[in-house]
Amino acid sequence: MTETRPVIYLQDYTEPPFLIDKVHLHFDLHEGETRVKTLLDMRRNPLVPTADLVLNGEKIQLYSVALNGTVLAEQAYKVTPHTLAVYNVPDAFQLETEVGLSAYDNTELSGLYRSRANFCTQCEPHGFRRITYYLDRPDVMACFTTSITARKDRYPLLLSNGNLVDEQTLSDGRHYVRWEDPSRKPAYLFALVAGDFQSITGEHRTPSGRIVTLKVYVEHDADPEEGRFALESLQRAMRWDEVQYGREYDLAIYMIVAVSDFNMGAMENKGLNIFNTKYVLARSDRVIDTDYVGIEGVVGHEYFHNWTGNRVTCRDWFQITLKEGLTVFRDETFTEDMTSQGVAHIDTVNGLRTQQFLEDAGPTAHPIRPASYIEVNNFYTNTVYRKGAQVIRMIRTLIGKEAFRQGMDVYFERHDGQAVTTDDFVAAMADASGRDFTQFKRWYDQAGTPVLDVSSQYDTQTKTYHLTVRQSCPATPGQPTKLPFHLPFRIALWAQTGAAQPIVERTLELTEETHTFTFTDIQAAPIPSLLRDFSAPVIVNYPYTEDELCFLLKHETDPFAKWEAGQRYMTRAILHAVDNVDELHVRVVPTCLVEAYQHLLTPGIVTDLAFLARLLTPPSEMYLNQQRTPMRVEKVSECRIRFKQELGIALRAEWERWYHMLKPLAVYTPAAVGERALRDLALMYLVAADAEAFRHLAYRQAEGTTYFADRWGAMMALRDVACEERLTLIKRLHTAETPALVLNKFFTYEATALLAGTYDRVKQLLKDRSFDLHNPNNVYALLVAFGTNETQFHHVSGRGYTLIADYVICVDAFNPQVAGRLVMPLLRWQRVDTARQAMMKAALTRILKTANLSSDVYELVSKALAVS
Ligand SMILES: [Zn+2]
Structure with a gap:
């Protein structure tokens, strides 16, 4: 293939040649052609010497262009498939355009489109140019007013950003509304919704005493009560941001609209979030516990964007992680505060390791702030979002929570109302903490998952312990070699004799390729616990013995490190079986692991049952497959099944006891979630141990309830079992x-x-x-x-x-x-x-x-x- 397409580079960034102060949009909505009239108050950017005005526009039909009220002749402008150029514009002017577009034919779901019988929009990153001709870039911020006319019977609800300031019924069966958004915003935050929705309403009182009206809209055939949990999540998110970051909401109304057809999870449009129904609708006979976590997390995420994304936005699309990495970090910590901290953090790490590490090791590996792209849509990635969030978390670990909060205050005070870069964010953190982040910023430029090879040495004579850490990072496309990263490396040293607390707890900082850390006055060779709290998005290699892993699994107090010890142990056991294919008679599960799990399953040892369930869940096939190149898919699958079967058999008494003991209430509360997680894991192991004997248990659980989470847990136990019960349950669904x-x-x-x-x-x-x-x-x-x-x-x-x-x-x-x-x-x-x-x-x-x-x-x- 010799075809090439234009590549856009970060280094080519230039300021916008024109600025837009005010935008007035008028939509005349129709199922056939919708007409959009746009009035732009524009002026030349004094910092950029340019002549002609070039606006972005795609898949729209231009009907007229007027400059300062005068309709332009055809030779005064030029239309291409992607632009509208207007020649010889003055320094300040009003530009008026009228375009036509067909929302019903828009299958890309970008711009103005139809979802079921409703109109809605998605403008990030380049949807707005499919609505009208505009300087469609995030560093052009303007005040928007939007008026809409549409048939009143089909589209009783007409929404846009900001506050509703006018509403009229027209004579022809249509009606008219006008919305004013007082805040300046980039076009990607524009939103419009028109259709037949039902809603529930709530309110929130901000610390300064203002009352904000909260609305959740669902499609007309849904029960509005299905939006109740989302509404309550929004109230919790608003309170959390006030308490944690001192940030209030700024408009009188906050709306969430759930639509069935949406490419992404949700969109943070100013004052008018548009959501995929998946992250709004919750009904106890349709959703499971992780759906509630997802809804609360995404509602929080979009709300937190009001400060990290909307009020302080991105200068250009290379900076997506400025708003996304930071906002994912905020939603992850919100979820940690709303649910079980240890479990939420483990789920975060698990997601990162299975999804993002894979991306970092593949052909599309890119830094969290890429240097170039062909299509920006390809950069809404796990790397930009999830690894970006880890980079923020590392900053917090390095400077401490207090300095981090001060850094956030500096960032908001300095940049409210601006379009900025990741460098501006890091500068705020550096200024607030007095720390030098020069080397740390390599995380923004270098792709790939760093590997830490750790070795240790204990000197019985001097009672000193040495920990040597060597960091490296594999080559990624376009980046054959990497410079060392600056990262926080949390460790603990445990006395082998066992104790409630480690003898040493430390946050080490790595900056060089190799470091040796020396610990004195250590009475006997300790067991190191490495990367506690998952303090950096890296892979750690250390030659642990099985006994050491068992020790950490039993004694570690850091939730991540405890879980990680079990994951390492299980991964090692399963991969050992994978690598020794011919020894089928050899057991996959070592005795020491069975004993450790027996201990953990003793009632009272681990009180957070959701956490206990995580400790006992084997690594996913995707994670195991990543550990071998070339992948051994069949063997991994087979050995993982054998592992579950053996652990099911070895701990059968424990699994049965827990299964029958746990009677989780049919509600979404931390206690019920934990009980369900452990009960369903027990069921999974029992079915894995002996499907003939236990599949009826799963069937009974599924059939004996209308609470969907209970039903689903049972169905998951049967997912990989070809049996009558599975077929019956599937048919009902x-x-x-x-x-x-x-x-x-x-x-x-x-x-x-x-x-x-x-x-x-x-x-x-x-x-x-x-x-x-x-x-x-x-x-x-x-x-x-x-x-x-x-x-x-x-x-x-x-x-x-x-x-x-x-x-x-x-x-x-x-x-x-x-x-x-x-x-x-x-x-x-x-x-x-x-x-x-x-x-x-x-x-x-x-x-x-x-x-x-x-x-x-x-x-x-x-x-x-x-x-x-
Ligand atoms: Zn986001």
Whole structure:
């Protein structure tokens, strides 16, 4: 392939040549053509010498352009597929345009589009240019007023950002509204919603005494009470941001609208968040405990953006992590405060290690602040979000919570109302703490997951202990060598004799390639506990003995380090079996591990049952597969099943006792969540131990309740078991009446099953009436989920690759962003054996040869094929 596409570089950034002070938009909404009239108060940026005004605009039909009230002749401007240039504009002027667009034909779900019978918008990053001609870049901030007319019967609700200032019924069955947003904002935060919704209302009193009206809107066929949990989450998030960061909300109203068709999770539009229904709707007969956590986390995330993203925004799209890394950090710590801190942090780490480490080791590896892109949509990644959040967490660890809070205050005071960069953020932290972050900033520029190789030495004569840490970072595309990172490395030293507390607890700082830390007055060789609290997003290698891991699993007081000891032990046991394929008679689970788990399962030893369940959950197949190149998918799957079976048998008495003892209440409370997590894990192990004997238990649990979380826990125990009970439960879940939220769970359940028939089942469901390829949630739930089912996706025949490639091509024709997510597992061909590599590369080449391929998929696939 010789085709190339334009690359955009961070270093080429220049200030906007024109500024926009005021925007007035008028929408005349129609199912056919919607007309948009835009009035811009503009002026030349005195700092940038330019002549012509060039506005962004895509897939819109221009009807007229007027400058200071005079309609321009055709030779006074030029329209291309992506721009409108107006020649010889004065220093200050009013520009008026009228365009037409068809929201009903917008299948990309970017700009103004239709979701079911409603209109809604998605403007980040480049949707606004699909609505009108504009300087569509985040560093152009303006005050917006928006008026809308639409049929009153079909669209009784007309919303935009800010405050409603006018409302009129028109004579022709239509009505009119006008919204004013007093805050300056970039166009990507613009939002419009028109349709038939139901709502619930609440309020929030800010510390300064202002009352904010809170609204949650759901589609007209949903029960508005399904938005209650989201509303309460919003109230908790507002209070949390006031207490933790001293930040108040600034408008009189805050609205959340849930729509069925949305490419992402939710969008933080000023005063008018638009959400994927998945992160709003909660009903006890449709959702599970992790859905509540997800809703609260995403509602919090979008709310926290009001300060970190909206009031202080990004200068350019290379800075996405400025708002996303920081806001993910804020939502992760919010979740830690609202649920179980240890469990929430473990879930964060687990997600990072399975998703982001994989990205960092693949062909699309990029730093949290990339230096270039072809399609910015490809940079809403785990790296920019989740690793970005880890970078913020490291800053907090290095300077302490108090200085971190002061740094945030400096950042807000200095930059409120501005569009800034990650350098500005770090400078605020440096100024507040007096620390030098020069070297630390390499985290923003260097891709790849650093590896820490640790060794230790104890000197019995001098009673000193030496810990040597060598850091390295693998090469990533475009970055063959890396400089050492500055990172906090939390450690503890435990006396082997056992004690309630470690003898040493320290936050070490690494800056060099190699450090040796010396600890004196250590009476006997200690057990080191490394990377406590997961103090940096790195991989740690240390030659632990099994006894040491057992010790840490039993005695560690740091939740992450305790969990990590168990994960290391289980990973080692399963991989040992994987590497010794011929010794099938050898047990996978070592006796020492059984004893440690027996100890932990003794009632009263671990009181947080959700945490106990995490301690006993084996590492995922995806995580295990990452530990071997080339991947050993079949063997990993087989050995992981054997591991669960053996642990199920070895601890059968414990599992049975816990299963029958736990009677979680049908509510979402920390206690009930913990009890359910442990009960369902016990059930999983019992079914793994002896499916014949225990599958009826799962069936009884599922059938004996209307509380969906209880039902789902039982179904998960049967997910990989081909049996009558599973089929019956599945049939109940897949009916014409099944609501969308449950249907998506069902799709994922089928697509992630380890059963031999999964591939055929996915193909069958793709053709099912309940599946809609144009609905992003459906595609994520069935096809993207299938891509995470590594055993099935990497089936030796190559059929998994063909299936995903077929649908990437198909979906790319109407929704490139969704296709970009779907193609991800195909990009990682370097991880498999040569026979599979050939098939994956053939699938990628076929995609690349497709006519009219989007820049989203083009960039990802061409990068994957470029690596050798
Ligand atoms: Zn966000």
